[in-house]
Amino acid sequence: MASFSKHDVRRGLSGLRWPLFWTRAGMFAENFWRATWPLATVVLAVLAVLMLGLQDSVVVEAVWGATVVSALAGLGALIYAVMRFRLPTRGAALVRLDETLPGRPIQALMDTQAVGDADAASMAVWRAHQARMAERAAQAKPVPADLRIARRDPYALRYVAVVIFAVALIFGSIWRVGSVTNMTPGAGEGLATGPVWEGWAESPRYTGRPTIYLNDIAEGPLEVPAGSLITLRLYGEVGALTVSETVSGRTGELPPASASEQDFTVVNSGEIAISGPGGRTWSVAVIPDTAPRVSILNGPDSDALGEMSLPYSASDDYGVEAGEARFALDLPSVDRRHGLAIDPDPRPELTVSLPMPIAGDRAQFEESLIEDFSEHPWANLPVTVVLSVLDAAEQQAETEPRQIVLPGRRFFDPLAAAVIEQRRDLLWSRDNATRIGQILRAVAHRPEEVFRKEVDQLRLRRVITKLETLASYGLTDEQQDDIARDMWDLALGIEEGDLSSALERLRRAKERLNQAMRDGASQAEIEELMRELRRATDDYMRQLSRQAELDDEANPNSGNQQNGQNQMQMNQDDLQRMMDRIQELMEQGRMAEAEQALQELQEMLENMRVTQGQGQGGQSPGEQAMEGLAETLREQQGLSDQAFRDLQEQFNPGAQAGESQGNEGRSGGQGQGQQHSQGGEGQGEQGDGQEGAEGDQQGQGQGAQSLADRQQALRDELNRQQGSLPGAGTPEGDAARDALDRAGRAMDGAEEALRQDDFAEAIDNQSQAMEALREGMRALGEAMQQEAQNGQQGQGMADSDRRADARDPLGRDPGSNGSVGTEEGLLQGEDVYRRARDLLDEIRRRSGEGERPDVELDYLKRLLDRF
Template identity: 65%
Template sequence: MANFSRHDKHRSLKALRWPLIWTRAGMIGERLVHALWPLFSVVLLALAALMLGLQDIVPIEIVWASVVLVTLGALAALVFAMRRFRLPSREEAIDRLDASLKGRPIRALMDEQAIGDTDAASTAVWRAHQARMADRAAGAQPVAPEIRTATRDPYALRFVAMVAFAVALLFGSVWRVGSVADLAPGSVETAAGGPIWEGWVEPPRYTGRPALYLNDLEPGQLEVPLGTLVTVRLYGELGALTVAETVSARVGEVPPASDPVQEFTIRQAGQIEIAGPGGRSWEVAVTPDAPPTVSRIGDVEAAALGEATIPFTAQDDYGVEAGEARIALDVASVDRRYGLSLAPEERPQLVVGLPVPLAGSRADFQEALVEDFSKHPWANLPVTLQLSVLDSAEQNGLSEVEQLVLPGRRFFDPMASALIEMRRDILWNRNNTARAAQIMRAAAHRPADVFRKETTQLRVNRLIRRMETLARFNLSDEMQEELAEELWGLALTIEEGDLADALERLERARERLEEAMRNGASPDEIAELMRELRQATEDYLNQMRRQAELDAEENGDTGAQQQQNENSMTMTQDDIQRMMDRIQELMEQGRMAEAEQALQELQELLENLRMSQNGQQGQGQNPGQEAMDGLADTLREQQGLSDQAFRDLQEQFNPNAQAGDQAGNEGRNGNQGRGQSHEGQGGQGEGEAQGQGQNGQQGQPGQQGNEGEGLAQDLADRQQALRDELRRQQGSLPGQGSPEGDAARDALERAGRAMDGAEDALRQRDYAEAIDNQSRAMDALRDAMRNLGEMMAQQEQNGQQGQGMVETDQQTNNRDPLGRDSGGEGGIGSDQNMLQGEEGRRRAQELLDEIRRRSAETQRPEEERDYLKRLLDRF
């Protein structure tokens, strides 16, 4: 380094020539952008307006005023550019390049030794320093220009101009720019007198194709869909331009060819010609609109309770709009014996709408019609089925007529089956009423053999007498329907029994087992009584489930509420099963005292279940509390969906992470989470998911993408179902007209809009946006609950019924998954002192530090870091 000479110094500086040139060129471009962006914005806005043809649809005064404004704006922008733009000097370029290097080596190379040049040691140190600076300068690279103008254009006006210009390129025409010249002085007469024309081709909206501007199309071949609308406007002297066409197939009175405004629809292939100065012609080819097709796929499936599933597939080139299934009685295939020997009464065809996809393509899809035909007069009889679909052009597509037996519910109890058969005969022909009464009297002549309860026998006898009385007269349609409905209800009661019967058998079995345990019965006797108790308990729970389903149908409960009731009943049945296994284990071990205590606990559990069921049936007595409970359930469901969306967001950015590793998470694959499995399909069971984990199988990348799409659509469907439930709750919200009630309705409106936004974001797999909308929905739900609570408190102060017991129940229901009491007014969190003092502050600080650390990691996706920053802003 001590041998570093002046020649070496000049050679090092000379090597910086090209990096310096490129740096200076970048500075020139940078200053041009900073100086000329206003001028570019004005020019782009003016071009966009001209290309969109705004000068042709606004008054001439506005056009000239706009020209003046654009000219003044352009001049001001030009003056601004001239004042701002300065060519960068060589020294400025050297400073920028030198600032990009450590220690500013270029300036060090250009320096001279000020003192000690006569001292050999000092000179050696100086040359060693310059040699090191030369090594650093050798790695100099051109500095990229800083062309961002956000600080100079805080309102993003340049982007407004660019978007307007892009819209003009897509939907406008460059040819329209020249039309502004016709507005100049001296050319108005020429424009008004000269023959010119304009034309548009607009395909039907359902095709999804854009409109075309005929002036932009060269003469030649033109292919358009059937039903396209053509509009032609002629300007100038009448008759100078004419329109001739052979595509509309119009007959009768046709407007003159020189009419200034002509519209016609393309119905066939042919020619369109505009004759005269500047005229053109096109050979039109028509793309036909094929009618839709529909067909049934697979067999018709019938559920145990009579619900029918008819799968079908439908296709159309542009999409199916609607469809229906037509079912007619196949009289020729009916076994015309007994009550069916008479001629059937005339009944209209059974018409049921076919389901079509709410989202996605309707061009080719598969769906299933699910309907319960059990109560229809043709249930379990031969019928004909024909499916039909309709497209947007109102073309109808029909399937082949198929013969099948209309699925209906089957009854296995002999007396119930007989009642259903008599019901069918009466609906087949009302003249069968006397015969049906006679058969029912014969079937019930030994009541002890066919009836389990005396009340059922009395109901059947009363119905037989009524039928015998009505058979002497002509039955009206209302009487016929009343008889059919009563026969159906009696058959269900006999087939399924009722809740009181099941409870009575359960109490009797429990008392017998308890007495046997006290009296020291033999193991065989206790085992037999235990089997009886298990059977009675199962019957009782099944009756409760059926009763809940019937109540849900009568009260119009939604599918989500029915699903929640079924899940609650399943969990209770599992608890009872485990408790009964425990009782049997204790008895086998000879621990009768503990077994008797466990039997008492079982009785209390069943009593609580019955009281809970009665409480749910009686919720309608308090509309305010019922609405509060419904909103609380909706809030919990929305919180669960938000947790699942957050878990999916984490796994989207870190797919190799352990999925759902928190015990209380609402996401998927948690230790105790209640979501679905991530490794399998949405409905995969626990054992199947565990089997995959043990085998170590992993899906392929394409499969993971499909599963991610399916999970997102599943979340979106659940969000839509929750939105529908909220809409139902809005319709039954009490307190209309009161300030608190109106405020609650406004809050629910905000929650509904946020849920709609969350659903759209989930269908696009934008989890971050979905989580934001779900958070807004939860905030709005809390506001609604707070307003509803204030309204109920106001009513209580006004002397209405007290809510002491209801408040106690509400406190029980408002516990979070960790067993803590949630905050007041439905807020998320707890009013309890959970982590106070130094420990709580330390843990909170650790969480904040971890969020800050992750938000600062640039290798993380931008969406995740934005979400973490929003968390920091919120907390």
């Protein structure tokens, strides 16, 4: 029975072979999926990213970082799979299959009878039981695998990876996976030829150095100024080239080394390297930008009006950008007496900008700081001055503090000087207010002995009342400045005064100049006193003119009746010529003659009276100046024409008399030799042989010297006209003065060239002088138009009619206000060469018309000869 039982069991189990196999296979799949789902998720995600080509659109550093992360994730998933995966056993498969059958028949078939195996009845029951279990086991079906892992993947990462992979299959390409291999070092060896990078080293603009194209610079040393901008552009596959540098000193968040566009600033020496195909390495040496330098050349100079001139020099390797001067009160050096005995009110440093050259090189220059600090509280007090300059790299340099006395205006009137001293004490400290009021009351105790005008007495009394009233409540800063301004105006009025005080200052200036000449003063001191005399004379003339206007208003019918025929009339130009003559005598050392001329000038000024609208035909100062400049321009044109004729004859010594007469100037006549400079009508006699040649050369040299003398005289006349030029202080007037300065310098060059018989250079300088004169006349005309812009309209229409009748042969309007030039363009939008040919043809046509005036024909002939 026992044997039957075992056979029956084997037969029953043999029928479970296929269900058991498939159940075991399902268990294998279940164990494998549960162990490898993280690895599958990582693999699918990485493949999806590569198939979509995301590695080609990001920087190589990001690809490298993602590769490292993916590798670590894959390694972790693989370790997890190895540790969790187990092969299912046959017994485990039988248990899984038995669990699906009612009564666990497989287990029953494998059991043995524990008791009653000797009892026949018991054994019969056991066999019947196993027979029934065998029938049930024969009905077993394979158990399906349980692949659900939701509890292990709560975020459904496996589904995300599957979805991304599906998208990659649809929109991506499996061939893109291979592009990641090109990002490895050396993978781009076979890229296309040509520049795969470009670079530039741009020096700072202030250095003036050109931009360097780095592709043209071989490996090795590279010198660039500090602050140079390095710009690099990388082409081709991202990551094929990388940049490394140690010159910028950058910290913090930096751009990727493989970024296609990179730029940085060189701040120190180091190395720049481009790694990859066609890369290059440079050893960068920084050219240092040295700090600027500044120094004070000597102490400040000042005039009687308090204008200070402080010369200084500055230099920098690339040029100075700006500078300033700082003045601070030198309290230990102050004479602490009277109103300065108490502690001063705190005041900030006095800061002014240093003048810089408008044109030219700023690498090294000398300039002078010219300022007027007469009204500053520290005027005539010890101060320390520090000059500082700044270059384009914002490097700063400054001088050591230098002790000076801040220049201020000098007051010669005792009363004005006393008021200015109390003003200084008021600005020193507001606590001096009461004391200042008492001193000013003492000064004004006897007004009839102190004041020349009652209005000055009233103004001083008002200042005293205002000062004492406000001092009882405590002065504010605004009130302090207001009273100080009133005291300055009062002192200035007392110093400059009216006609009598102006005459007194003129006498004092004349006496000081006489005394300086007797004492043998230096040339610089005499020049300063001469300038003071000129200022006193100008002030006296202004006061005289003002007094004449007041007299005319009071007696309108008797203003000019005292002018007899025996009276001598003088204008401002005559006075300027007299003072120029006095200064010339002093420079020549003829002091006795200068003193006599100075005495005559004073007597003439004291006996002078101003007349209105006489002596110049009713012309205004501007019209007189314009007329004088026009005459100077005509004289200069004549000199230029005669110099041009002499230049022609210099290259054609055999020319006959009158051959170049079309180029003669105002005083130029026919012929050649010294007749040219003398303006004679006859011809220079020429002999045969050596004597004639020598005489001709001598005459030509004398002619050049004569032209040079006339040029010098014309330059002196221009200097005189500049001294009386109206419109001072206006932009147009300043422009006119600048233009006349240029004309004067050009005349000096022309004179020097004439003395050296260099006619070509002289003509060039004379042309520059004439152009500058025209510019000055135009600017002066604009100034006069600005002053007369409210004139009558009828007068303006009449001027327009006259200009319409005075068009030149080319159809242009002449310049206004006597100007001989015009700003009207000749081309007027047409082609320049065609217009030039048309003009030349018209000149030739008119020169062939014999009925035209001789003056016009000569002018047209000179145009044809020159052009």
